[in-house]
Amino acid sequence: MENEKYLNDITEIKNLMNKSSRFISLSGLSGILAGFYALIGAWLAYKTIYFDTSTMGAYRDLIISEAAVIRLLIIATSVLVLSIVTGIVLSISKARKSHENVWNTASKRLVINFMIPLATGGFFIIFLIEKDMLGLVAPLTLIFYGLACVNASKYTLGDVRYLGITMIALGLLSTWFLGYGLLFWALGFGGCHILYGSLMYFKYERK
Numbered sequence: 001m002e003n004e005k006y007l008n009d010i011t012e013i014k015n016l017m018n019k020s021s022r023f024i025s026l027s028g029l030s031g032i033l034a035g036f037y038a039l040i041g042a043w044l045a046y047k048t049i050y051f052d053t054s055t056m057g058a059y060r061d062l063i064i065s066e067a068a069v070i071r072l073l074i075i076a077t078s079v080l081v082l083s084i085v086t087g088i089v090l091s092i093s094k095a096r097k098s099h100e101n102v103w104n105t106a107s108k109r110l111v112i113n114f115m116i117p118l119a120t121g122g123f124f125i126i127f128l129i130e131k132d133m134l135g136l137v138a139p140l141t142l143i144f145y146g147l148a149c150v151n152a153s154k155y156t157l158g159d160v161r162y163l164g165i166t167m168i169a170l171g172l173l174s175t176w177f178l179g180y181g182l183l184f185w186a187l188g189f190g191g192c193h194i195l196y197g198s199l200m201y202f203k204y205e206r207k
Contacts, residue, residue, distance in 0.1 A: 026156050027090035028205055031163075031197025034083035038189035041079035045072055045182060069129065079189075094205070106155050114152035117144055138181030142171030142188045157204065163196040 048071045095102045121144025128136055149164025167188050174184035 028197045028200030030087040030090040031193045033086050035190045035193030037079045037082045041075050042186035110155040114148045117147040135178040138185040139171045139174040
């Protein structure tokens with residue numbers, strides 16, 4: 001009986017330590033929605049980049065005009081903003097239900113460690129766009145986002161680390177298939193977000 005009480009005390013202490021060092025109110029549902037936003041964005045990007053040159057649809061020509069690049073940036077920014085807003089709203093809702101302070105030391109560290117690789121990658125990708133090196137944009141967005149997830153994972157749910165590793169692997173793989181960057185982008189930001197978001201939702205949120 002005393003041993004059982006001792007184990008319960010240890011478990012409670014461990015949970016309290018996790019709550020103080022990790023932001024555990026990250027919403028799996030927000031990951032699922034971010035995945036759907038990304039798939040919609042990928043479809044819009046596909047419609048922007050490609051157009052039929054044959055009535056039979058035998059082949060497609062790639063168009064990367066300045067106007068197309070601007071539209072693609074608008075699409076990417078819209079997907080990013082929607083994903084961030086959804087993540088914040090749902091995570092705040094989850095934190096309130098579990099009586100957790102949203103803006104605490106752990107969440108601040110999470111944001112800082114996530115933004116450092118992400119901002120670095122963002123500036124580098126903007127430079128590549130200016131130099132018309134568009135083929136590397138999709139792989140590098142996956143790689144830097146994956147690095148951001150891995151870097152921030154020590155301050156949130158451990159599943160985020162595996163999401164990051166998967167993103168990095170997809171990004172590296174897509175460098176060998178530069179003509180299929182949009183497909184890899186949709187698979188990573190769309191499919192992986194939906195998969196890992198679903199796993200996190202059923203693992204941590206669904207009662």
